[in-house]
Amino acid sequence: MEKGDEIIENVDNENKSRDPIEAQKDPAFYTDAAAYWEKVPPTVNGVLGGFEKISSTDIVGSDSFLRGIFRMKNPPSRERVVDCGAGIGRITKNLLVRYFNKVDLVEQCRQFIEKSRENLRSSSKIGNYYCLGLQDFTPNSNFYDIVWVQWVLGHLNDEDLEAFFKRLIPGLKPNGVIVVKENLSGSGEVELDEEDSSVARPESLLLKIFDRAGLKVIKNVLQRNFPKGLYEVRMFCLKPKT
Numbered sequence: 311m312e313k314g315d316e317i318i319e320n321v322d323n324e325n326k327s328r329d330p331i332e333a334q335k336d337p338a339f340y341t342d343a344a345a346y347w348e349k350v351p352p353t354v355n356g357v358l359g360g361f362e363k364i365s366s367t368d369i370v371g372s373d374s375f376l377r378g379i380f381r382m383k384n385p386p387s388r389e390r391v392v393d394c395g396a397g398i399g400r401i402t403k404n405l406l407v408r409y410f411n412k413v414d415l416v417e418q419c420r421q422f423i424e425k426s427r428e429n430l431r432s433s434s435k436i437g438n439y440y441c442l443g444l445q446d447f448t449p450n451s452n453f454y455d456i457v458w459v460q461w462v463l464g465h466l467n468d469e470d471l472e473a474f475f476k477r478l479i480p481g482l483k484p485n486g487v488i489v490v491k492e493n494l495s496g497s498g499e500v501e502l503d504e505e506d507s508s509v510a511r512p513e514s515l516l517l518k519i520f521d522r523a524g525l526k527v528i529k530n531v532l533q534r535n536f537p538k539g540l541y542e543v544r545m546f547c548l549k550p551k552t
C-alpha cells in the first residue's frame with residue numbers, strides 16, 4: 311500500500327461514528343463527559359447546551375407533572391427531595407424549593423456545585439450538596455419523598471443505570487417516587503453524542519431498564535411546546551413494584 315492510501319484509510323476510520331453500545335462500555339465514556347462539563351460555563355445556557363430559551367417551558371411542564379403527582383392517591387409527602395445531576399441548581403431553584411422543605415443536590419462537576427451554592431445561598435431549604443457521579447451515589451435508607459433525575463441519565467451506561475435505580479429504591483420513603491425527565495431517541499436506536507459523551511435512548515429501552523430495576527411506571531407524560539428539532543422529552547413517575 312502506498313503511503314497516501316494509508317493516510318486516506320486512517321481518515322476514514324476517524325470519521326466512522328462509534329458504536330453507541332461499545333462507546334458506553336469504555337471508561338472514557340465517563341471521563342470524557344466529566345472533562346466536557348468542566349469546560350462548560352456555569353450558566354443556564356451552559357447546562358442546557360445553548361438552549362436557555364427552553365428553561366421556562368421545561369419548568370412549567372415539570373411543575374404541572376409534579377402537581378399531578380401530588381394529586382395521586384397516596385401521594386409522596388413534601389419533606390425531602392434530591393435533585394440528581396443538578397447542574398447549577400436550575401431545577402432546584404425554579405421548582406423544587408417551592409414544593410419541598412429540604413432539597414439535596416447531587417452533581418459531579420465541582421464548578422457547578424460551587425455555582426449552585428451561590429445561586430441558592432438565599433434559600434433556607436437546601437440540605438446537602440454531594441459532589442459525586444450518580445454511578446457512585448447511594449441515598450440514605452428511607453430518606454426521600456421524591457428523587458428527581460433530569461437530563462443526566464444519558465451519561466450512565468445501561469448497567470450503571472439499572473444499578474443506580476436499584477440503589478434508589480431503599481432510599482424512598484413510603485409513597486416515595488422517582489421522577490425521570492429525559493430526551494428520547496426517535497430512531498428506535500441508542501444515539502451517541504460524541505461532544506458531551508452521552509447517549510439518547512429510545513423509550514422502549516428506558517422502559518426495559520426501569521422494569522429490570524424493579525420499577526413500574528405510574529405516569530408517562532410528553533413535555534410539550536419545545537422547539538421542533540429537539541429530541542422528544544418525556545416525564546416518568548416511577549414506583550417500586552413491591
Ligand SMILES: C[S@@+](CC[C@H](N)C(=O)[O-])C[C@H]1O[C@@H](n2cnc3c(N)ncnc32)[C@H](O)[C@@H]1O
Nearest residue numbers: 347395396397400418419443444460461462465
Ligand atoms: C444537561 S445538564 C442538566 C443539568 C440539570 N439536570 C438541569 O436540567 O438543569 C447535565 C448535568 O449532568 C451532570 N453529569 C454528567 N455526568 C454525570 C454523572 N455521571 N453523575 C452526575 N452528574 C453528571 C453534568 O455535570 C451536568 O451538570
